[in-house]
Amino acid sequence: MNHHTPAPEEFHVADTNGTVFDIVVLGGGSGGYATALRGAELGLSVALVEGGKLGGTCLHNGCIPTKALLHAAEVADSAREGANFGVHTTLDHIDMGGVNKYKENVIARLYKGLQGLIKSRKITVFEGWGKLVAPDAVEVNGERVTGRHIVLGTGSYARSLPGLEIGGNxxxxxxxxxxxxxxxxxxxxxxxxxxxxxxxxxxxxxxxxxxxxxxxxxxxxxxxxxxxxxxxxxxxxxxxxxxxxxxxxxxxxxxxxxxxxxxxxxxxxxxxxxxxGRGPNTANLGYEEQGIRIDRGFVLVNERLHTGVGNIYAVGDIVPGLQLAHRGFAQGIFVAEEIAGLNPAPIIESGIPRVTYSEPEIGSVGLTEAKAREVHGTDNVEVLEYNLGGNGKSQILATAGFIKLVRQKDGPVVGVHMIGARVGELIGEGQLIVNWEAYPEDVAALVHAHPTQNEALGEAHLALAGKPLHAHN
Missing domain, CATH: 3.50.50.60 (FAD/NAD(P)-binding domain)
Incomplete structure (x- = not known):
């Protein structure tokens, strides 16, 4: 299925008449378009330079298409295992043409929605591969786009190993x-x-x-x-x-x-x-020529995502750390608010949730047990594992796994780690617990709906608070 490519008159302004934008964003992926959307929302004039499709890797070659494939895989497993639930089915074959059509339809709907958002917020999009040519300017298609602030968000590419050439098989x-x-x-x-x-x-x-x-x-x-x-x-x-x-x-x-x-x-x-892994897209884009510090291809920034050069910031996969779309979103919002003078709180990297969308899923946020012992001291950390075998909804779903809580002794929970079917959907509460530095007793006092897998988080905290219900102390 072909993606709709917007006609130039929908977005691109061929003659900016010397316009100086408040923000020029180089790269229209998760970090870049989040910067643009939030900046425009705050009343700033924004230009967005993108040579591929808006949405970048996540929407077109990463998060969204891979998770669509994973859902199709889950459907295949359900068909194959139906007899376990008294539903007798047969799995004929996997029609990759049909799977890819479903995947592309998901991408197309989200892409159309993103284009609509960009247009509705009056963001000027320059279609073409841009290059930083001055501390306040990006060149695209021979045209100089000037901004009071520049935000670099040029994303990442699929890496290989030295001597391993991609092609064929x-x-x-x-x-x-x-x-x-x-x-x-x-x-x-x-x-x-x-x-x-x-x-x-x-x-x-x-x-x-x-x-x-x-x-x-x-x-x-x-x-x-x-x-x-x-x-x-x-x-x-x-x-x-x-x-x-x-x-x-x-x-x-x-x-x-x-x-x-x-x-x-x-x-x-x-x-x-x-x-x-994925490597940062920073080569031959003029970054180093403008004095921006690069380490192994990554753009070095301070805690406020500033590069140390002029009014240039960087967001997303080119910044050292977790290469996750939601980290890019958060950084883009942060930078837009920083530019607008709102003085936002810096992003706490350890509080960013992580999910592996396989079968089984992994969901985690905060410090691992090993890292917590390193940070807080070996004897100053408590750990509890709650087996999903004690959770009604997990039994219904026929999934195995556990929730592991890591807390500072007599202190807050500093890590939530989960494995099992669909546990990625529980990470929302997990990140609130870790980021708001909740004590087990705080979470134990909350009433969790039964039967849900979310209830397992509540039960784990009940156990860590010393009053387990469906678990041994």
């Missing part, structure tokens, strides 16, 4: 999202969020999947107990993985790809998905 998430078939077998290089989500999708669609991860665990940035539970769940699903050994090389064969690890192990599959 070696793909990144960009190509994986456009596949018109279910591969027979896939090797996933990288066991982080992106690799784990695609591994989950393809296994549900019927492919043989093997993950290769150099670190000791899958989703290694999560609390170790979640990583281990995640590995057990993947093993039970038949997803193979090889941990703790580095990738050495890959060669394309007549019917796929041959992969070698440094310990001599070899693997063969139809496709190799390279999911080793």
């Amino acid at each position: 070696i793909i990144t998430s960009d190509q994986a999202l456009q596949l018109d078939r279910v591969p027979r077998s896939v090797i996933v290089l990288g066991g982080g969020v992106i690799g784990s989500e695609f591994a989950s999708v393809w296994k549900s669609f019927g492919a043989d999947v093997t993950i290769i991860e150099a670190l000791p665990h899958l989703v290694a940035n999560e609390d170790e107990s979640l990583s281990k539970a995640f590995e057990r769940a993947f093993r039970k699903r038949g997803i193979a993985f090889n941990l703790g050994v580095r990738f050495q090389g890959a060669t394309q064969t007549d019917d796929g790809v041959h992969v070698t690890l440094e310990d001599g192990k070899t693997f063969d599959a139809e496709l190799l998905l390279v999911a080793v």
